[in-house]
Amino acid sequence: xxxxxxxxxxxxxxxxxxxxxxxxxxxxxxxxxxxxxxxxxxxxxxxxxxxxxxxxxxxxxxxxxxxxxxxxxxxxxxxxxxxxxxxxxxxxxxxxxxxxxxxxxxxxxxxxxxxxxxxxxxxxxxxxxxxxxxxxxxxxxxxxxxxxxxxxxxxxxxxxxxxxxxxxxxxxxxxxxxxxxxxxxxxxxxxxxxxxxxxxxxxxxxxxxxxxxxxxxxxxxxxxxxxxxxxxxxxxxxxxxxxxxxxxxxxxxxxxxxxxxxxxxxxxxxxxxxxxxxxxxxxxxxxxxxxxxxxxxxxxxxxxxxxxxxxxxxxxxxxxxxxxxxxxxxxxxxxxxxxxxxxxxxxxxxxxxxxxxxxxxxxxxxxxxxxxxxxxxxxxxxxxxxxxxxxxxxxxxxxxxxxxxxxxxxxxxxxxxxxxxxxxxxxxxxxxxxxxxxxxxxxxxxxxxxxxxxxxxxxxxxxxxxxxxxxxxxxxxxxxxxxxxxxxxxxxxxxxxxxxxxxx
Amino acid sequence: xxxxxxxxxxxxxxxxxxxxxxxxxxxxxxxxxxxxxxxxxxxxxxxxxxxxxxxxxxxxxxxxxxxxxxxxxxxxxxxxxxxxxxxxxxxxxxxxxxxxxxxxxxxxxxxxxxxxxxxxxxxxxxxxxxxxxxxxxxxxxxxxxxxx
Numbered sequence: 001x002x003x004x005x006x007x008x009x010x011x012x013x014x015x016x017x018x019x020x021x022x023x024x025x026x027x028x029x030x031x032x033x034x035x036x037x038x039x040x041x042x043x044x045x046x047x048x049x050x051x052x053x054x055x056x057x058x059x060x061x062x063x064x065x066x067x068x069x070x071x072x073x074x075x076x077x078x079x080x081x082x083x084x085x086x087x088x089x090x091x092x093x094x095x096x097x098x099x100x101x102x103x104x105x106x107x108x109x110x111x112x113x114x115x116x117x118x119x120x121x122x123x124x125x126x127x128x129x130x131x132x133x134x135x136x137x138x139x140x141x142x143x144x145x146x147x148x149x150x151x152x153x154x155x156x157x158x159x160x161x162x163x164x165x166x167x168x169x170x171x172x173x174x175x176x177x178x179x180x181x182x183x184x185x186x187x188x189x190x191x192x193x194x195x196x197x198x199x200x201x202x203x204x205x206x207x208x209x210x211x212x213x214x215x216x217x218x219x220x221x222x223x224x225x226x227x228x229x230x231x232x233x234x235x236x237x238x239x240x241x242x243x244x245x246x247x248x249x250x251x252x253x254x255x256x257x258x259x260x261x262x263x264x265x266x267x268x269x270x271x272x273x274x275x276x277x278x279x280x281x282x283x284x285x286x287x288x289x290x291x292x293x294x295x296x297x298x299x300x301x302x303x304x305x306x307x308x309x310x311x312x313x314x315x316x317x318x319x320x321x322x323x324x325x326x327x328x329x330x331x332x333x334x335x336x337x338x339x340x341x342x343x344x345x346x347x348x349x350x351x352x353x354x355x356x357x358x359x360x361x362x363x364x365x366x367x368x369x370x371x372x373x374x375x376x377x378x379x380x381x382x383x384x385x386x387x388x389x390x391x392x393x394x395x396x397x398x399x400x401x402x403x404x405x406x407x408x409x410x411x412x413x414x415x416x417x418x419x420x421x422x423x424x425x426x427x428x429x430x431x432x433x434x435x436x437x438x439x440x441x442x443x444x445x446x447x448x449x450x451x452x453x454x455x456x457x458x459x460x461x462x463x464x465x466x467x468x469x470x471x472x473x474x475x476x477x478x479x480x481x482x483x484x485x486x487x488x489x490x491x492x493x494x495x496x497x498x499x500x501x502x503x504x
Numbered sequence: 505x506x507x508x509x510x511x512x513x514x515x516x517x518x519x520x521x522x523x524x525x526x527x528x529x530x531x532x533x534x535x536x537x538x539x540x541x542x543x544x545x546x547x548x549x550x551x552x553x554x555x556x557x558x559x560x561x562x563x564x565x566x567x568x569x570x571x572x573x574x575x576x577x578x579x580x581x582x583x584x585x586x587x588x589x590x591x592x593x594x595x596x597x598x599x600x601x602x603x604x605x606x607x608x609x610x611x612x613x614x615x616x617x618x619x620x621x622x623x624x625x626x627x628x629x630x631x632x633x634x635x636x637x638x639x640x641x642x643x644x645x646x647x648x649x650x651x652x
Contacts, residue, residue, distance in 0.1 A: 462539030
């Protein structure tokens with residue numbers, strides 16, 4: 001199938017009323033949670049995951065993806081107007097966005113971020129359209145050993161890159177993999193770690209884990225800590241949205257460079273949902289700028305670049321997720337979870353066996369981004385109003401939605417109790433430095449990791465050398481080893497200095 | 505400051521405990537051989553790895569005394585309790601009473617909120633969420649019931 005035929009198919013799928021409605025619902029919810037501090041997009045996606053049980057797979061993914069990139073848009077509004085980053089990746093936007101508001105240029109800043117988001121997404125989607133099919137084709141030639149090693153690389157990257165303590169990150173991954181193994185072992189029929197609880201025989205639902213770790217834990221840690229500042233925002237005026245010629249001129253190249261940086265970073269595993277892309281783009285802009293001293297004081301390039309970058313990353317993250325079945329971050333893991341709920345095995349066959357889903361989703365990105373462009377600016381006063389909802393009325397609603405959402409999956413009170421249990425333990429572990437995102441990645445990849453290891457060793461008659469004899473597999477494992485050595489070396493170098501500063 | 509109370513040391517201990525727990529739980533599952541991996545092969549090996557990583561983390565803590573962050577105690581107790589309450593009440597009394605109880609219990613995690621405001625919130629939220637799930641999505645979710 002050629003690109004144009006594929007896009008035509010995608011257009012036909014995405015333009016159905018149902019998918020348009022779910023796309024609209026997704027981007028709107030995404031905007032709202034992006035604006036609101038204290039609810040991240042992970043929490044929002046987890047919260048809406050139960051809905052996906054009741055709708056077809058394509059509509060489900062269209063909606064969940066809409067929340068994701070919608071939140072990237074929404075996050076920048078709170079950052080620019082109030083210096084409150086709604087999502088991690090929009091923290092960068094605060095650096096120059098808020099100073100622009102103080103200078104009375106909030107309007108142009110918002111318009112530029114909206115356009116930058118759109119440009120970043122668009123360029124990244126184009127890369128996705130051309131890159132995904134050949135990559136999936138390539139991955140079709142992978143053997144189980146190659147898959148095993150690729151997952152190892154993905155998990156090592158997820159555990160070690162995203163945070164400062166690679167060992168704890170790796171431990172988080174392992175805990176996730178182990179939770180993923182709970183239930184019947186498909187090969188032998190043995191019950192594993194179910195402790196005689198019949199509700200555990202079919203394993204623990206990804207929704208339970210996501211609700212506990214991203215929903216409940218976030219509520220527990222946010223209570224009493226957010227929304228104290230969002231009161232004095234009556235003086236926002238949008239005198240003229242149009243950027244002047246100088247502002248247009250100095251945001252064009254940052255958008256292009258930001259899109260490139262974002263698309264590249266988003267494809268890599270373990271790079272954490274756009275925030276790394278945004279920070280890298282900011283650094284790039286500051287370095288290439290002729291007026292680096294303006295950064296932090298309201299340089300428009302400091303908004304345009306990172307905003308393009310985080311939206312580009314949000315789209316290109318779908319490349320490895322949909323073509324290889326390897327999610328780069330927790331959000332992509334949730335997307336894969338939604339696919340699996342609908343009985344679609346993630347991997348390179350998704351594009352060929354479910355072309356309507358893949359291309360429908362891709363085209364829905366275009367439509368969704370266009371909806372956001374239209375939603376964002378005219379409704380700005382509405383978004384500001386939403387910021388004023390006090391968190392103390394919001395979180396009881398979130399808790400109730402989590403309860404009823406989990407219960408609605410299978411009318412199982414055990415699932416609801418598991419959420420309570422996992423959130424209690426999870427909160428403590430996260431306080432100790434363990435991380436939820438690598439844990440979720442391990443959880444989703446765990447069973448596939450075991451399956452591929454089993455198959456490779458069966459084929460090689462129990463010879464572990466198979467993992468280094470196949471060149472593709474050896475390359476992945478080699479990269480994983482280099483990455484491990486690199487982060488551990490960094491850790492060893494850093495520690496003594498850190499210890500000194502702590503003692504002071 | 506005492507090493508035994510530092511954040512990383514406790515993280516290491518947590519990993520060791522979880523790892524040993526898995527090792528003990530999966531020891532009887534049938535290890536098999538690499539060629540024919542039994543149900544215990546993979547989880548048991550990962551349990552051992554987790555334990556070892558825990559040891560490395562705990563040893564690393566000897567050089568780095570990072571203080572334990574304080575816990576958000578009130579919500580930490582009340583929010584999971586609210587969720588448990590929901591699980592216990594929903595099959596017995598129905599979604600209505602369970603929902604109100606959950607919102608109230610969760611809501612008091614923020615001490616400044618007035619109880620009356622919470623009740624109003626609960627009375628508004630519970631029926632609308634019920635409408636959404638029971639009527640909108642067709643989930644079997646009785647509003648009132650009585651079964652003990």
